[in-house]
Amino acid sequence: MEPILTISNLTKKFGYLTAVKDLTFTINKGNVYGILGPNGSGKSTTLGIVLNVVNKTSGDFKWFDGNVSTHDALKKVGAIIERPNFYPYMSAYQNLKLVCKIKGVDFSRIDEKLEIVGLLDRRDSKFRTYSLGMKQRLAIASALLNDPEILILDEPTNGLDPQGIHQIRKIIKEIAANGTTILLASHLLDEVEKVCSHVVVLRKGERLYSGLVDEMISSHGFFELKTEDEHKLIKILESVNSIGKIKNENGLITAFLTSPMEAAQFNKLMFEKGITLSHIVKRKESLEEQFLQLTKDN
Amino acid sequence: MFRLLNIEYYKLINNKASKVLIIAYFFLLTSIALIAAIKFDIGPIKFHLADQGIFNFPYIWHFNTYVAAIFKFFLLLVIVSMMANEYANKTLKQNLIDGLSKKEFILSKFYTVIAFSLISTVFVFFISLILGLIYSDFDEFGIIFSDLEFLLAFFVKLLGFFSFGLFLGILIKRSAFAVGAMFVWLIVESITKGMLYWKLESSVELIMQFFPLESMSNLINQPGSRLNAVQTVAKQVGEDLTYDYAVHWYEIAIVLGWTAIFIFLSYRLLKKRDL
Numbered sequence: 388m389e390p391i392l393t394i395s396n397l398t399k400k401f402g403y404l405t406a407v408k409d410l411t412f413t414i415n416k417g418n419v420y421g422i423l424g425p426n427g428s429g430k431s432t433t434l435g436i437v438l439n440v441v442n443k444t445s446g447d448f449k450w451f452d453g454n455v456s457t458h459d460a461l462k463k464v465g466a467i468i469e470r471p472n473f474y475p476y477m478s479a480y481q482n483l484k485l486v487c488k489i490k491g492v493d494f495s496r497i498d499e500k501l502e503i504v505g506l507l508d509r510r511d512s513k514f515r516t517y518s519l520g521m522k523q524r525l526a527i528a529s530a531l532l533n534d535p536e537i538l539i540l541d542e543p544t545n546g547l548d549p550q551g552i553h554q555i556r557k558i559i560k561e562i563a564a565n566g567t568t569i570l571l572a573s574h575l576l577d578e579v580e581k582v583c584s585h586v587v588v589l590r591k592g593e594r595l596y597s598g599l600v601d602e603m604i605s606s607h608g609f610f611e612l613k614t615e616d617e618h619k620l621i622k623i624l625e626s627v628n629s630i631g632k633i634k635n636e637n638g639l640i641t642a643f644l645t646s647p648m649e650a651a652q653f654n655k656l657m658f659e660k661g662i663t664l665s666h667i668v669k670r671k672e673s674l675e676e677q678f679l680q681l682t683k684d685n
Numbered sequence: 686m687f688r689l690l691n692i693e694y695y696k697l698i699n700n701k702a703s704k705v706l707i708i709a710y711f712f713l714l715t716s717i718a719l720i721a722a723i724k725f726d727i728g729p730i731k732f733h734l735a736d737q738g739i740f741n742f743p744y745i746w747h748f749n750t751y752v753a754a755i756f757k758f759f760l761l762l763v764i765v766s767m768m769a770n771e772y773a774n775k776t777l778k779q780n781l782i783d784g785l786s787k788k789e790f791i792l793s794k795f796y797t798v799i800a801f802s803l804i805s806t807v808f809v810f811f812i813s814l815i816l817g818l819i820y821s822d823f824d825e826f827g828i829i830f831s832d833l834e835f836l837l838a839f840f841v842k843l844l845g846f847f848s849f850g851l852f853l854g855i856l857i858k859r860s861a862f863a864v865g866a867m868f869v870w871l872i873v874e875s876i877t878k879g880m881l882y883w884k885l886e887s888s889v890e891l892i893m894q895f896f897p898l899e900s901m902s903n904l905i906n907q908p909g910s911r912l913n914a915v916q917t918v919a920k921q922v923g924e925d926l927t928y929d930y931a932v933h934w935y936e937i938a939i940v941l942g943w944t945a946i947f948i949f950l951s952y953r954l955l956k957k958r959d960l
Contacts, residue, residue, distance in 0.1 A: 439787075456786070529783075
C-alpha cells in the first residue's frame, strides 16, 4: 500500500505538559481513518504538527515518500481545522480564489466545489455574513479545491445544529465514496463509526489502539432478548456454555457471548428448551462502548 | 516573488480599510503640491511660498522627501494591520495549511513593504520633478538631477520604518497595540537621548545614531535652515547655521542593518511560535 503520511515517535511538549507522546502510525492511500480521543488527547496537536502550524519537540513525520518539503506536500492536501478561518471582508468566491493562488490551482474549479457544498448561490456574499454551518461548508469546499490526495478534517461538525451536522456528514460520505483518503479527527463516535474503516485511538497523547474499526475489541457481540418468562430464560441462559454475562433491564435481557454463535442457532436452542422468544437481536458493541472501555481500562 | 506579491496584493485590494488608507496616503503625497498655493496677499505684504525657493532644484529633492516622510504613518497603519489581521482572523494558520511556508509568508509581507517604499519613492520623484519644472529658478539638466541621494535615503527610510512596523505587528499581533508600541519605543529613544545629553554631553550623536528610529530620522535632516530666506535672517542676527544635511553612506547602512534585523527576527518569531 502507498503511504500518504508516516508519523514516527512524534512528541510535543507544551512546557511541562506532554500533549503528544511518542506517537507512531501510518496513513495509507484509499482508506478512511478516524482519530478518536477525548478532548485534550492530542488529536488537534498531532494534526497541527503535520500541517506545519505547530512545532514538534522530537520525532518525525513525512508526507508521501518523504521527498517533498512539508509546505509543498500540503498543496496536495486538503485540511480544515477546528474553526473555519477566512478573510471576513472577502466573499466566498474571493476567499477561494486566494486559496487557489496559494495552492497554484486553476480558478475554474471554484464554482464546481461551491456547488458540491451547496453554496453556489451565496458565492458573492461576504464571509462574515455566513452562518457557522455555511462557514464550515466553505472550509470543506476550500479543502477540496486542489482535488487533494488526502482530506484532513478536525471536528468538522463541532458546534453545528442537527441539519448542519447531517449536511456535513453527507458531504464527507460522498467524498469518501469517491475514493479520497480521509483522516477524520473527532470525539463523536458514531460519526467515525459510520464513515471510517481504520481508527487510531489516543488518550493523553498516547496511542491506545491503531487498526481496523471492526477489530478494535475482540468481542463476539451480544443478544438482546425478550420473552414472557424472564426467570426461566435467565436460568437456561446461565447453563449455556457460550453465554457469559447476563443483564436484565426492564424486561430486555442482554446476553454476552464468549464464543461465536449465530442468532438462528441460538433461537433454535431456546425453542428446544421450551422458550419462545418474542424479540431477538444480535449486535456488536458500538464503537462508543468499545471506545469507553478502551480509554477506561488503560 | 511575483506570486507572493500577487497573493499579498489580492489580500490588500479586497480590504476596504487598507484601500482607503492607501488612497489617502497617495492623496496626501500629492497635496505637497498644494504648498505651492500658499500665498499671502495682504496689501503691501506679498508672500508666495513657491517663490521662496523651496521648489528650486536640487533643494526640492531634500524638501519634498522630508515632507513626504511625515505621511508614512498612513502606510504604517496598513502594514501593521495587514500583519495583525492575519493573526486576528487566524488566516495565517490557514495560509500555512494551504501550503504557504513560513518563509514565503514573511517574504510576501517583506516584498509588500519593498513595493510600498518603492512606489512612494517613484511617486515623490515625479511630484517633485513636476513641481520643480514649474517653479524652479534653475532648469539645467545637471542641476535637476543632482542631489538625488535624498530619494535613495527616502526609500531606505520607509523600508526601515515599515519593517519595524511589520516586526511589531508579528510580535504583538494586535494593530492598535503594535502602533502604540512604536510610540512607546519613540519615547524610550527620546528619554535615552535626554539622559545621554545629561550624562555624557559629547558623543551623544555617536551613540544615538545606532537606535532604529533615530537612525531613520538621521537619513533626511530638516531642510528648513537650508532655505535662503532663513539663512539670510540668521546671518543678520549673527547666528551661524552650518548644519550637515548630507546623506551619508553609514546612515543608510545602519537603517539597512535594522531592516535586516527586523525581518530576520520576524521570521524567527514566526518559526518558533505554535499557532
